Amino acid sequence: MRRADRLFQIIQILRRARAPLTGEAIATELECSTRTLYRDIAELMAQRVPIRGEAGLGYVLEGGYDMPPLMLTPDEIEAAVLGAQWVSGQGDPALARAAQDLIAKIEAAIPEKLRPYIADPAATAPSFAVRPADGLDLALLRLQIRQGRKLAFAYVDANGRASRRVVWPVTLGFLETVRIVAAWCELRQDFRHFRADRISTPEFLDDRYPERPAALRAKWRRHLAERREKEKE
Template sequence: MRRAERLFQIIQILRRSRQPVTADAMAAELETSKRSVYRDIAALIGQRAPIRGEAGVGYVLEAGYDMPPLMLTPDEIEAAVLGAQWVAGRGDPVLATAANDLIAKIAAAVPEQLRPYVLTPATGTGMNWKALPDGIDIAQTRAWIHAGRKIRLDYRDEKGAVSQRVVWPVTVGYLETVRLLIAWCELRNDFRNFRTDRIEGAEFLDERHGQRPGVLRARWQRALEEERKRWAAKDRNCGP
């Protein structure tokens, strides 16, 4: 790996991590020596990259730092196209259109010699996936997630009983043939998964639930982790 590419990769490693990254970890990922990483970090700091940290502790990249656009590698192109193909086949209509537009933009932006990685990639995903019909506008649901607003649902459970819920939407998830709306349910005072094909009606409320979307999502992730720990403890107690 050329040094210029390695410097860029160090920035990428620091950018995607929320915790300090040690020189050992970077050296392992870059398949180089720790001494080289120290020299590269010093060079980046000399070029005014806002990197904080020290040897043995780890390094972080300060928020707000940006780099001029750099050309995608073939692997990055195939990763982007594979993800876009998946969304085109499984996302809601708005996202599916955006995914196809993204593929077209990547094809137009990359040099001619890299265009086959977009138009004839070595990886692919099935395009004939059919979800059960949604009882809620998924595009508007995504907008309400970002806006931190509540949704009132008429929801039918597996026995056919319909109840009304006011929820704080967290994210839209995908299973094999159904979509899920993961949300905080005011009725149950807990996080719940709602199959979108069982939603009989939805009213998008102007009322905000008062939590930033990232904070609400972090709460949900902590609840998932606590549930996993409870199930793991139960399995251990039920073991031979």
């Protein structure tokens, strides 16, 4: 890899990282020595790229620094197209349109020589699943999740039992054959997962639940992790 490409990739690695990365971890991804990596980090710092940290402790890219957003590699283009194809086939109508618009925007912005990676990608994401109709508007549900508002609906479980629920929606899962609403259920006082096709008469309430959406999602992830650990026992 040319040094200029490696310097660019270091910034990209740090930009997508959620926590400090050690020089060893970055060097492993770049397939170079840590000595080379440390020299490259020093060069970037000398160029006033706001990298904070030091060898052995980890590095982070401070906020306020950006690069041209569409300097994409062929692999990145194919990854974006593959993901957009999947969303176009699996997502709700609003997300499907957004995925198609995303591909069109990328195609319009990248150099001509890279456009064949969009027009004729090496990987595709076909969907042959037949899904039952959802019982609520998923675009409205996603908005409700972002705003941290409650949702009420009638629900019929796998055994045919009917109930009325008020929930704090956490996230929407797109599976191959069904869509799943993950939520804190006021009736059960616990996290529950509801199939969207078994929901009826939804009410998108104005009431906000007493948690930040991000904090509630973090609790839900811990709940899933704990459940997986119990299943291993």
